[in-house]
Amino acid sequence: MMVLYSGTTCPFSHRCRFVLFEKGMDFEIRDIDLYNKPEDISVMNPYGQVPILVERDLILYESNIINEYIDERFPHPQLMPADPVMRARTRLFLYNFEKELFIHVAALEDRTARHDEKRLDAARAAIRDRLSQLAPLLLKNKYMLGEEFTMLDVAMAPLLWRLDHYGIELPKTAAPIQKYAERIFSRPAYIEALTPSEKVMRR
Ligand SMILES: N[C@@H](CCC(=O)N[C@@H](CS)C(=O)NCC(=O)O)C(=O)O
Incomplete structure (x- = not known):
């Protein structure tokens, strides 16, 4: 097991x-x-x-x-696409998410830097800006890659769940992200x- x-x-x-x-x-x-x-x-x-x-x-x-x-x-x-091209793209996206988003999530989670307000604010701003850029994609798509729920949605969900908790407020233009998040949060497994x-x- x-x-x-x-x-x-x-x-x-x-x-x-x-x-x-x-x-x-x-x-x-x-x-x-x-x-x-x-x-x-x-x-x-x-x-x-x-x-x-x-x-x-x-x-x-x-x-x-x-x-x-x-x-x-x-x-x-x-949860990974069956097609090798889509699989490769998914891995690249996962890598980009780590470099552009989750590096900042790690900063917010870092217990040794809890009082470094400047660093925390920079991390919040970077996450807000990067997520806002993804909004147009989610206006079009049900999930990150299209109609199917995939590993990209799994990777993203814990951050979306923690936005309030981290003190991150998305702009109104990012409404498609909120709708996308609710779609994931309503899954029984979630x-x-x-x-x-x-x-x-x-x-
Ligand atoms: N890149 C790692 C990050 C894991 C990570 O940062 N874990 C944190 C907790 S959220 C941790 O175990 N930190 C060690 C500690 O706090 O001592 C992953 O994706 O698994």
Whole structure:
């Protein structure tokens, strides 16, 4: 059985919990207290971070890598596109999201920089601007890639859920993003994957 070591408020762990529930197979989630990290976390992940997935002798870290593995192990419903060209594009998008958006999410999550208001504000502004640029795409598309729900939507959802919590207000022109977010949040697997601490992040 797969075991996911997960942070109860961690957006990256949230991605993996979401995929596990989408697949509807057997798994175990172990909540990790990041303020009091068990020693084995750094043994399993040299970067000392969650999420970590363990299955028999396989130990994986990095949320997108974990999610691709789960998707290949349990192909239904498939979250990476079947077509190699679309698959490659999806990977490129995932990479762009990490570089342009989630690097700033990591700054907002960084416990050692909690009082660096300048850095936090710069991260909020960068996220707001980048998300606003995506709004026209979501006016056209139901999901990031079109009609189908994919790994790109999984990757994005934990950030969209945390916008209020992070103190990020999107401009009115970004309304398609809010509608897109509600579409994802209404998925049964999304609701099941939320921890009690995440449930209270949004009213
Ligand atoms: N790029 C990593 C980021 C994971 C990450 O930043 N995890 C944070 C929690 S959200 C963590 O474990 N931090 C270690 C700590 O706080 O000690 C991923 O996608 O999995």
